[in-house]
Structure formats: C-alpha cells, structure tokens
Amino acid sequence: xxRIKTLLLIFFMTSxxxxxxxxxxxxxxxxxxxxxxxxxxxxxxxxxxxxxKYGIKIQPIQMEADDLPSAxxxxxxxxxxxxxxxxxxxxxxxxxxxxxxxxDLSVYEKDLPKTIIPALVDAGKFDGKLYFLPYRPNVQxxxxxAEKFKEYNLKPPxxxxxxxxxxxxxxxxxxxxxxxxxxxxxxxxxxxxxEWIVSAGGDPLAINDEGCVETFTFxxxxxxxxxxxxxxxxxxxxxxxxxxxxxxxxxxxxFGIQVIVKDYEKENIATYSGFAGPAREAHVVGGEVLGIPKxxxxxxxxxxxxxYLESKEVQEKLISELGWPSVRSDSDALVPLWMKPYxxxxxxxxxxxxxxxxxxxxxxxxxxxxxxxxxxxIHGKPVKPTLDYYHxxxxxxxxxx
Amino acid sequence: xxxxxxKKYWLEVLLVTPLLAYLLGFTxxxxxxxTIYAFTNYINGDFPSLVSxxxxxxxxxxxxxxxxxxxxxxxxxxxxxxxxxxxxLLLLEKFRGRKFFRALMLLPLGIPTxxxxxxxxxxxxxxxxxxxxxxxxxxxxxxxxxxGGGILTLFTVVIADMWKVTPLVMLILLAGIxxxxxxxxxxxxIDGASYLRRLWYIILPFLRPFITMALIIRGIDAFRIxxxxxxxxxxxxxxxxxxxxxEYREYGNIYTSAAAAAILMLxxxxxxxxxxxxxKQDEVAL
Amino acid sequence: MxxxxxxxxxxxAVIFVLTPIYLMVKISLSPPAEILTAHPSLGMHAITLxxxxxxxxxxxxxxxxxxxxxxxxxxxxLSLLLAIPGAYVLSRLPYRISSAxxxxxFLVRMIPQIEIALPISVSFIRLGLLDTDLGLALAHTLNVLxxxxxxxxxxxxxxxxxxxxxxxxxxxxxxxxxxxxxxxLSLPGIVVAAIFGFLGSWDEFIYAIYLCLAxxxxxxxxxxxxxxxxxxxxxxxxxxxxxxxxxxxxxxxxYLKSEYLAGAVKG
Numbered sequence: 001x002x003r004i005k006t007l008l009l010i011f012f013m014t015s016x017x018x019x020x021x022x023x024x025x026x027x028x029x030x031x032x033x034x035x036x037x038x039x040x041x042x043x044x045x046x047x048x049x050x051x052x053k054y055g056i057k058i059q060p061i062q063m064e065a066d067d068l069p070s071a072x073x074x075x076x077x078x079x080x081x082x083x084x085x086x087x088x089x090x091x092x093x094x095x096x097x098x099x100x101x102x103x104d105l106s107v108y109e110k111d112l113p114k115t116i117i118p119a120l121v122d123a124g125k126f127d128g129k130l131y132f133l134p135y136r137p138n139v140q141x142x143x144x145x146a147e148k149f150k151e152y153n154l155k156p157p158x159x160x161x162x163x164x165x166x167x168x169x170x171x172x173x174x175x176x177x178x179x180x181x182x183x184x185x186x187x188x189x190x191x192x193x194x195e196w197i198v199s200a201g202g203d204p205l206a207i208n209d210e211g212c213v214e215t216f217t218f219x220x221x222x223x224x225x226x227x228x229x230x231x232x233x234x235x236x237x238x239x240x241x242x243x244x245x246x247x248x249x250x251x252x253x254x255f256g257i258q259v260i261v262k263d264y265e266k267e268n269i270a271t272y273s274g275f276a277g278p279a280r281e282a283h284v285v286g287g288e289v290l291g292i293p294k295x296x297x298x299x300x301x302x303x304x305x306x307x308y309l310e311s312k313e314v315q316e317k318l319i320s321e322l323g324w325p326s327v328r329s330d331s332d333a334l335v336p337l338w339m340k341p342y343x344x345x346x347x348x349x350x351x352x353x354x355x356x357x358x359x360x361x362x363x364x365x366x367x368x369x370x371x372x373x374x375x376x377x378i379h380g381k382p383v384k385p386t387l388d389y390y391h392x393x394x395x396x397x398x399x400x401x
Numbered sequence: 402x403x404x405x406x407x408k409k410y411w412l413e414v415l416l417v418t419p420l421l422a423y424l425l426g427f428t429x430x431x432x433x434x435x436t437i438y439a440f441t442n443y444i445n446g447d448f449p450s451l452v453s454x455x456x457x458x459x460x461x462x463x464x465x466x467x468x469x470x471x472x473x474x475x476x477x478x479x480x481x482x483x484x485x486x487x488x489x490l491l492l493l494e495k496f497r498g499r500k501f502f503r504a505l506m507l508l509p510l511g512i513p514t515x516x517x518x519x520x521x522x523x524x525x526x527x528x529x530x531x532x533x534x535x536x537x538x539x540x541x542x543x544x545x546x547x548x549g550g551g552i553l554t555l556f557t558v559v560i561a562d563m564w565k566v567t568p569l570v571m572l573i574l575l576a577g578i579x580x581x582x583x584x585x586x587x588x589x590x591i592d593g594a595s596y597l598r599r600l601w602y603i604i605l606p607f608l609r610p611f612i613t614m615a616l617i618i619r620g621i622d623a624f625r626i627x628x629x630x631x632x633x634x635x636x637x638x639x640x641x642x643x644x645x646x647x648e649y650r651e652y653g654n655i656y657t658s659a660a661a662a663a664i665l666m667l668x669x670x671x672x673x674x675x676x677x678x679x680x681k682q683d684e685v686a687l
Numbered sequence: 688m689x690x691x692x693x694x695x696x697x698x699x700a701v702i703f704v705l706t707p708i709y710l711m712v713k714i715s716l717s718p719p720a721e722i723l724t725a726h727p728s729l730g731m732h733a734i735t736l737x738x739x740x741x742x743x744x745x746x747x748x749x750x751x752x753x754x755x756x757x758x759x760x761x762x763x764x765l766s767l768l769l770a771i772p773g774a775y776v777l778s779r780l781p782y783r784i785s786s787a788x789x790x791x792x793f794l795v796r797m798i799p800q801i802e803i804a805l806p807i808s809v810s811f812i813r814l815g816l817l818d819t820d821l822g823l824a825l826a827h828t829l830n831v832l833x834x835x836x837x838x839x840x841x842x843x844x845x846x847x848x849x850x851x852x853x854x855x856x857x858x859x860x861x862x863x864x865x866x867x868x869x870x871x872l873s874l875p876g877i878v879v880a881a882i883f884g885f886l887g888s889w890d891e892f893i894y895a896i897y898l899c900l901a902x903x904x905x906x907x908x909x910x911x912x913x914x915x916x917x918x919x920x921x922x923x924x925x926x927x928x929x930x931x932x933x934x935x936x937x938x939x940x941x942y943l944k945s946e947y948l949a950g951a952v953k954g
Contacts (some may be wrong), residue, residue: 036915264719
C-alpha cells in the first residue's frame with residue numbers, strides 16, 4: 001500500500017518537473033500595466049491584426065511600473081532577458097537608464113512618423129539620447145462629487161484660494177476634511193508636488209526656490225482641511241476614497257473614470273481639467289512610453305510592434321475604445337459616448353501640459369521632495385530652512401550621479 | 402584521527418550535506434555581499450566605510466522605523482503568544498465541535514497577507530466599519546483616524562499581524578501539547594491537582610522549548626515585518642523592512658538599503674542572544 | 688472559573704477570526720451603493736453575484752490558483768526531502784553544535800528579503816527557470832528551509848531515546864530507525880513543518896516578482912486586482928481563493944492527532 005503511494009508520488013513529481021521544464025513556443029513578450037478592461041481591448045482589438053501580419057504570437061504580461069525594474073534587473077544580471085518590449089510609466093524611467101537596462105533607440109528617431117507630437121518624443125530622451133518612444137500621453141484631472149458641491153452651494157475651485165475656501169467649508173460642515181491630496185509618498189506625491197510647484201512658477205528640481213516655498217507654505221495651510229485618508233492616497237486608493245465619500249475632490253489619472261463611474265456606479269462624480277496656481281495652470285504630462293530591454297530576444301520584431309502601436313490605425317482605436325489621448329496630431333476618432341464629458345477634461349488639462357525634465361538624479365529628487373513633504377506638512381517643520389536643507393542634499397546627489 | 406571520524410560519521414555527514422549545501426550555496430554569498438555593500442561608501446566606492454550608516458542614522462524616518470519595528474515586534478509577540486497559548490490550552494480540552502473550532506482558528510493562515518491588509522483597511526478606514534459601529538453606538542460623531550499615524554496606528558498593525566499569525570503560534574504550541582504523554586496528564590488529573598497547578602507544573606515545563614521556538618521563529622519574522630504595514634497603512638508606519646525596501650527599490654541606493662538591513666540583522670541577533678541568555682539552555686529545543 | 692475563561696476566549700477568538708472574513712464576503716456580494724457611502728451597512732441586505740461572475744468570467748482564477756498550489760506543494764516536498772535527513776542528524780548532535788548550526792541556517796531569514804532576493808533569483812534565472820513553477824519552488828524552498836528544519840529537529844528530539852536504542856538493539860540501521868521509528872512518531876511535527884512550508888510559499892511575494900512573468904501566483908494576482916480593479920472585484924477574488932484554503936486547512940489539521948505519539952509510548 002505504502003509502496004503504491006510512493007510510486008504515485010514519484011510519478012506525480014516527475015510529471016510536475018517535466019511540465020515545468022517543457023519549452024514554450026517562440027512568442028513576443030510584451031509587458032504593460034493595465035486594468036482588465038484595457039487588456040481586453042489590447043487582446044481583442046489591437047494585437048490580433050499584428051499577429052496575423054507578422055505571423056507571431058504576442059504574449060501579454062501584466063506588471064506594475066514599480067516592479068518592472070526589478071524584473072528586468074534580475075533578467076539582465078542573469079544574461080537571459082525574456083521581455084521583448086515594455087510600456088513603462090514615464091515617471092519611472094531614470095532607474096532603467098541609470099542601470100543600463102534599456103536599448104538606446106536614437107537611430108530610429110528619424111524613422112518616427114512626422115505627425116507624432118515632438119514634445120512627446122523629447123520626453124523619452126536622456127542626455128539627448130532617445131531611450132523611450134511615446135505611445136500614450138496622460139494627464140491628471142480633477143474629480144469631484146457634484147452632488148455634495150451642490151448641497152453646500154459650492155463651485156469647483158479654479159485656483160488655490162478657491163480650493164482652500166472650499167476645503168474650509170467642507171471641514172466646517174462635516175467636521176472632517178474632504179479634499180484628497182495624494183500624500184502616500186514615492187512617485188505619486190513627487191509628481192503631485194512637481195505639478196503644483198510649476199503652477200506656482202517655481203522649478204521643482206531646485207526644491208527651495210520661491211515657487212517651491214510658496215507651494216509648501218500653501219500646502220501647510222491646506223493640510224488640516226484635507227481628508228485624513230490623504231496620507232494613504234495614491235493612484236489606486238484615491239478612487240476608492242472618492243467613491244466612499246471620504247473625499248469630495250481629488251486629482252487623479254483618467255483611468256479612474258472607468259473604476260469610479262463604471263465599476264462603482266457613482267454617477268454623481270464630475271471632472272474638469274484642474275485649478276491654477278499663483279502663476280498659471282499646469283499639468284504634468286505623464287503616461288506610458290515604450291522601451292526595449294537591452295538584450296531583448298527579438299528586437300526587430302519589437303520595433304515593428306512599436307511602429308504598429310504608434311500608427312494612426314491603433315491610436316484611433318485606442319481613442320474610440322478607451323478614450324486615451326493620442327500621440328499623433330492627425331488622429332481624429334470619436335471617444336465613446338459615455339466618456340465624452342470626462343475626455344473633454346483630459347483634453348483641456350493636456351492643453352496646460354508641462355513636461356518633466358528627464359534627469360538621472362530623479363530618484364534622489366523623489367526621495368528628498370518626499371522627505372521634505374513629511375517633515376514640513378506632516379510634522380509641521382518650518383518651510384524655508386527645511387527646503388534649504390533638502391536643496392543641499394539634492395545638490396550633493398547631483399554630483400554623485 | 403580524521404579518517405577514523407569520517408569512517409564513523411560518514412552517514413551523518415551524507416545526510417546533512419544536501420541541506421547545508423543547498424541553503425548556504427545559494428544564500429551565503431548574497432548575504433555576505435549585502436554586508437559588503439553596507440560598509441561601502443556610496444559616494445566614491447571606498448571599502449570599508451561607515452558613510453551609509455551615517456546617512457541613514459541621521460535620517461528622521463530611520464529613527465521612526467527603528468522605534469516602530471521594536472514596538473510592533475514586542476507587542477505582536479506578546480499578544481500572539483498569550484492568545485496562541487490560550488487557544489492551544491483550550492484545544493487540549495475535549496469539547497464538542499473541537500475539530501471544527503481548530504480548523505476555524507487555522508483559517509487566517511491561508512489568507513495572503515495582502516488580502517488580510519485590505520480586509521483590515523475595510524475595518525479601520527476613516528469610513529470603515531469600525532467607525533461605523535462606533536457611530537451607530539453614538540460613541541463618536543467624527544470618524545476616528547485609525548490609520549493616520551502614532552500609537553493608534555501601530556496597534557492596528559499589531560492587531561492585523563496578530564490576526565494573521567496567532568494561528569502559527571498556536572500550531573507550534575499545539576504540536577508541543579500533543580507531544581505530552583497522555584499518561585502524565587491523566588495521572589495528574591487523578592491526583593486531583595488543580596488546573597492551575599497542572600498548568601504550571603506539568604504543561605508549561607513541557608511546552609517551554611516550544612514557546613522558545615515560537616518566540617524565535619515569530620520574533621525573527623516580526624522584526625522583518627514588511628508587507629502588512631505597507632499594505633495596511635501605506636508609509637504612515639515606516640519599519641526597518643520597508644525603509645530598506647524603499648531605499649533600494651525606489652531611491653535606487655543599494656548601499657543605504659544594505660546598511661539598514663545590516664542593522665536589522667544585528668538587532669535580531671542581539672535579541673536572540675539576550676533571550677537565550679535569559680532562558681536556561683537545557684530548556685531550549687534547539 | 689476555568690470554564691468561563693475558556694468560553695469567553697472561544698467567543699472572542701471566533702468573532703476576531705470571522706469579522707474580517709465576513710466583511711470580505713459581504714463586500715464581494717454587495718451592490719456598490721450599499722458600501723460606497725460615509726455610513727456603510729453592516730448586515731447583508733441586497734445580495735448581488737455580479738462581482739463573483741465578473742471574476743469567474745475573467746479566467747484569471749484557475750491558472751494562478753494552480754500555480755500557487757503546485758509551487759507550494761513542490762516546495763513542501765523539496766524542503767522535507769532536504770530537511771528530514773539533515774534535521775535528524777542535527778537532532779542527535781550535542782546541544783551547542785546543533786543550536787549554533789541552526790542559528791547559522793537562520794541567517795537567511797534574518798536579513799530583509801529585498802537584499803538577497805535579486806542575486807538568488809539571478810541564479811535560478813541563469814538556470815533557465817524564469818517563469819517556471821520549479822524555479823519559484825526552488826527559491827521558496829530556500830525561504831522556508833530554516834523553519835522546516837527547526838520544527839523537525841525539535842520534534843525528532845521529542846522522540847524518546849530508549850525507543851531508538853531499542854531499535855538499534857533489534858538490529859535496525861540508522862536509516863531504518865529514522866524511517867520506521869522516528870518519522871511515524873514525529874508525524875505531528877512533520878505536519879506542522881509541512882504547513883509552515885506550504886504557507887511560506889503560499890504568501891511569498893518578492894521572489895515571485897523576480898521569477899514570474901506570464902504565469903503569476905495568487906498573491907501577485909490579488910495585488911493586481913487591488914491595484915487596478917474596484918474593491919468589490921478584489922474582494923470577490925479574495926473570497927473565492929479563500930475557499931480552497933478552507934478545504935486545505937481542514938484536511939491538514941486532521942493529521943495533528945495525538946494518537947500517534949501516545950500509541951507509540953504505550954507500544
């Protein structure tokens with residue numbers, strides 16, 4: 001009896017090991033970080049024509065922007081890169097470049113279609129070298145609870161003063177702050193601060209110029225009127241807090257529309273482009289760019305796929321299916337009807353778009369601006385001396401990189 | 402001499418080699434390497450150097466992280482041990498539905514930490530269920546900010562961790578209790594010794610090695626706690642594990658990250674040494 | 688007195704364990720409007736299967752589940768195969784040597800995983816094991832081996848030495864003694880070790896990020912749903928994957944019987 005069990009076990013184990021080692025078909029492996037609805041469009045509408053044309057199978061792989069560098073680093077170190085192409089958040093590029101994980105694509109710049117918006121191409125460059133190609137520009141918009149604004153007779157704020165006034169009314173009426181500021185830390189907070197500092201006319205990378213001081217001073221005033229959930233708010237949790245009425249106004253990426261309106265069935269949520277700072281209205285252009293890992297097994301085919309994803313045909317499909325803004329100035333498809341009001345906000349916000357400078361010390365900037373945020377806003381330290389300290393730290397880091 | 406020993410103990414050596422070779426073969430060099438990183442100057446690559454340690458020790462979040470790590474480790478170990486021991490003793494009794502109860506208590510073990518954390522967020526969020534219950538009981542008007550920082554938030558992390566790991570402690574102690582010969586227990590019962598006396602003189606001495614094992618195994622993991630505070634509170638509660646993680650993964654500085662890791666390792670070793678000094682050696686199931 | 692304390696403890700434990708699970712199930716079955724307000728309902732009122740259907744229809748359920756189960760089982764088997772002989776030897780060594788060796792083995796668990804996961808994963812990727820069940824299981828085995836070894840050492844130590852001496856007198860070799868006497872007697876300990884091994888792999892995250900591509904484990908998939916989907920969908924997903932967990936824990940705990948030991952001492 002025991003022997004039969006042992007034999008079965010051995011058989012079971014061997015088959016497991018064999019199945020684990022079985023070679024897979026040659027495919028083109030592409031990594032993106034998308035929601036289920038977005039993957040559906042990719043799998044059903046975008047990939048099949050390409051697969052048919054080139055006779056290759058595309059294997060889509062879901063990975064978040066935070067995890068891609070780890071995965072690539074490990075594969076690179078082992079000398080066995082399996083990812084052919086990736087789409088990466090343009091806030092998380094410097095690590096890939098600094099560690100030498102991506103191919104230099106400069107020679108292909110001249111082949112790019114002329115109708116691709118030039119500023120988007122420049123956003124993929126480090127020190128003049130082109131590492132990343134544009135395929136999906138993106139920008140944050142304001143979401144607000146129209147019902148509550150109406151209830152308290154408020155208008156959506158169009159500048160910082162109005163924002164503070166609105167925040168004060170909510171706090172006074174409900175006893176708890178209802179404005180959500182993404183204070184989770186890391187890239188989400190750094191991006192948020194970058195945008196606000198530019199709106200105040202400052203240079204974020206200086207950390208302590210006048211615009212920076214003004215931004216941090218304003219945030220210090222605003223913070224007590226912010227929702228207590230702010231401190232855990234990043235791109236994903238924000239949607240939840242707005243939907244659960246723990247916040248009535250927030251700034252987030254447009255993918256939230258799908259989640260809030262479709263999945264959470266919150267039809268009382270409206271959107272608009274955003275509010276201006278003391279200097280101007282400015283919104284950081286984010287989104288995803290395409291890159292090829294160094295040592296990717298099928299570089300040529302990956303380049304074909306990039307060209308295909310940037311083509312008019314695909315970009316128009318992405319507009320009409322998902323409401324994504326296009327990288328081309330010549331695509332003019334219509335967005336889905338239910339999305340129309342929201343997409344209008346995205347387009348308006350994009351018209352105030354600013355591009356972040358691609359610098360090698362971005363990771364250090366992110367660290368120091370976040371630490372300054374915690375010290376000043378959460379621990380209530382004085383603005384100017386703290387910013388001066390982090391300015392010095394960043395200057396030292398610049399020398400290093 | 403050596404040949405003689407080799408002849409006598411060849412079987413033992415043969416049996417223990419695969420374990421040590423596999424484990425150390427893959428991990429020893431990475432561990433040493435990480436320690437080398439910790440003592441490397443991240444500005445100019447000098448070795449040895451204490452620059453990385455200097456950089457993190459002056460960081461205000463690092464100080465918070467050390468405090469939080471010690472706090473969480475101490476309280477979660479304490480509560481887990483008390484509750485785990487209580488449950489294990491409870492399961493020593495014979496009662497109806499005992500098996501069902503035991504299975505129920507083991508349930509949290511199988512639920513991934515990340516799911517536990519998101520369940521706990523449903524409870525502790527500003528608009529979460531705990532505040533709702535308090536609100537309905539007219540205890541509060543304005544929601545309590547459980548996850549906003551401070552001691553309150555540290556305790557939510559402890560509770561969440563407890564929920565997930567108390568069953569592990571219970572399981573180790575249960576294995577200990579199951580190994581107490583029945584005759585011993587029965588004999589004591591016949592003697593008419595009171596429950597507390599039996600607990601103190603018979604059950605606990607038997608359990609002591611298992612308590613040590615539970616404390617050390619759980620303690621090491623509690624020091625390294627990482628996913629739970631991160632997924633539950635974001636970065637409100639920095640601990641050494643998350644500090645080291647962010648230094649490396651987000652800010653791209655493997656040196657300071659390794660330095661934080663080295664300090665964590667040192668803390669664990671010191672804690673174990675102190676513990677083993679306090680507990681008598683022969684009572685340790687090492 | 689003792690009874691009252693035990694009953695109170697039992698009630699507390701049941702409520703404590705069940706509340707988060709109840710809320711997860713409740714959210715997965717609730718229509719959004721009931722939860723998405725400043726004052727969510729506490730009981731189950733309207734029930735909708737919408738979120739469950741969406742998760743089941745996504746097809747993202749079975750592949751990660753089977754991957755996680757296979758990887759966890761493989762790492763349990765691997766770690767037991769490696770640890771049983773090693774732990775047996777350790778359990779027969781003098782206290783000083785065995786404890787020093789055990790603490791040395793534990794080094795791997797004293798350092799945050801993020802520091803060593805990269806070089807360790809690189810070794811397995813070099814062997815061509817990226818995105819395979821085996822590769823991940825080998826990495827997870829490293830992670831759980833210290834605990835599995837320790838649990839085994841202490842349960843081997845609990846086996847009375849006279850029994851082994853008896854076997855030796857009867858002419859049993861060391862291996863035979865291990866297989867025929869020590870292993871059956873320490874079955875509860877082996878089960879506990881196996882449970883530790885299983886759970887260590889079941890919950891693991893960082894190696895999975897390095898070593899998985901298209902075939903994801905459950906924690907990675909849940910992480911995806913929490914990041915990208917509505918929290919109803921995430922709860923539904925989490926609830927559905929809890930069901931096999933209930934079955935597995937129920938089956939495993941059956942083996943935690945005291946009869947094994949008691950019988951042996953009598954025999």
